Amino acid sequence: MMINQKTNIQNAALLGLAIFFTSCQTDTEAPTVCTGLGAMNSITADEIEGVAGDHVDIEDVFCDNEGLSQVRYDIHSAEGHAHEVSDEDDEHNDGLILHSGTDWSVLRSIELDGTEAEADLHVDVPLTARGVWHVIVDLVDNEGNTATFLSDLHIENSHMPEFSLTSVGGEDPANWHDEPTWSAGTEVVVEGAVTDGDGIASAELELIDEATEIVVWSAELVAFEAFSETVTVPDAAGEYHFEMKATDASNAAVSMETGFHVEVE
Numbered sequence: 597m598m599i600n601q602k603t604n605i606q607n608a609a610l611l612g613l614a615i616f617f618t619s620c621q622t623d624t625e626a627p628t629v630c631t632g633l634g635a636m637n638s639i640t641a642d643e644i645e646g647v648a649g650d651h652v653d654i655e656d657v658f659c660d661n662e663g664l665s666q667v668r669y670d671i672h673s674a675e676g677h678a679h680e681v682s683d684e685d686d687e688h689n690d691g692l693i694l695h696s697g698t699d700w701s702v703l704r705s706i707e708l709d710g711t712e713a714e715a716d717l718h719v720d721v722p723l724t725a726r727g728v729w730h731v732i733v734d735l736v737d738n739e740g741n742t743a744t745f746l747s748d749l750h751i752e753n754s755h756m757p758e759f760s761l762t763s764v765g766g767e768d769p770a771n772w773h774d775e776p777t778w779s780a781g782t783e784v785v786v787e788g789a790v791t792d793g794d795g796i797a798s799a800e801l802e803l804i805d806e807a808t809e810i811v812v813w814s815a816e817l818v819a820f821e822a823f824s825e826t827v828t829v830p831d832a833a834g835e836y837h838f839e840m841k842a843t844d845a846s847n848a849a850v851s852m853e854t855g856f857h858v859e860v861e
Contacts, residue, residue: 623739627660630712639733639745646721648753654717654731663738664708669717671702671749674728678773679746692769694759694840694854700725726753726852754793756852757842761788769856777859784827786838789820795845796820803827803858806835833860 631638638644638656646652658664675694700722706715729749736742761769764776765784778784790799799820803813812830817823827838836858844850 623662623737624741625661625737626741626743627658627664627735627737628743629733629735629745630657630659631655639731639747641747643748643750644731646749646751648721648725648751648755649723651718651720652749654719655714656733657712657714658708658735659712660737660741661711663711664713665736665738665740666705666707667715668705668734668736669702670732670734671719671729673699673701674730674748679730679732692761692772692856694727694761694856700729721751723753723755725751726756726758727751756850757790757792757796757799757844758852759788759790759840759842759854761786763787775857775859777861778827778829780829780833780860781831782829784829785824786827787822787824789822790817790840790842791821792842792844794847797843797845797848799840799842801825801827802839802841803830804837804839805830805832806837812836829860836860 629638629640631640633640635641636644637652637654639654640656644652644654654669656667658667702717702719704717704719706717708715727750729751731747731749733745734742735745763769764786765778767776786801790796799817801815801817802811804810805812813828815825817825830836837855838858839853839855841853842851
């Protein structure tokens with residue numbers, strides 16, 4: 597009788613310890629996106645389409661095994677940088693991004709509840725935005741576990757002139773992974789086009805010394821639909837910026853400026 601009683605006490609103690617340790621365990625599973633892979637206007641899409649002067653709705657369904665807390669959105673220009681969203685992923689690199697117009701950006705959070713929740717981020721796109729923007733989504737659950745997702749937002753703009761580059765020094769800029777390096781005292785051929793539905797009044801290219809802000813080379817474009825200009829690279833090594841400027845033919849107040857960084861060695 598005493599043995600059975602002792603055994604029961606031991607079993608009860610072990611059961612209590614099991615319950616205690618189970619209750620102390622924390623949720624370590626990260627939340628995720630439950631939207632169908634590649635769905636339109638979803639963070640799972642490779643690219644979300646937008647139009648300047650209109651709006652974009654980014655819509656997703658988020659899930660977590662225990663409970664969701666919030667989703668945080670960060671939209672910013674993709675010019676000049678790349679992102680690595682996890683240790684397993686390669687850098688999300690789009691090659692050369694020719695940013696145009698405003699430095700428009702969005703930072704917003706939406707509170708979530710339950711193990712599955714829908715979220716709709718509604719943003720107005722300004723008339724002065726064009727090109728590729730990064731959309732970064734940070735998803736957080738109630739235990740603080742996070743997951744990060746990334747897509748591109750491609751904004752079309754028919755209100756501003758647009759530059760495109762097909763070749764820089766014999767290379768396609770779309771394949772760049774880093775800023776270009778030019779050899780001092782050489783010549784580099786830049787090929788591309790500048791277009792606008794209303795026509796182009798003027799366009800020019802400039803190479804600017806970033807240390808002094810001095811224009812060390814420039815060219816007024818005569819051919820807009822397709823141009824080919826030979827840049828004389830200065831003898832002095834340093835940091836430079838290649839700028840492209842254009843003005844709308846129907847409205848002189850509508851202009852744009854874009855370009856890329858250059859290392860001269």
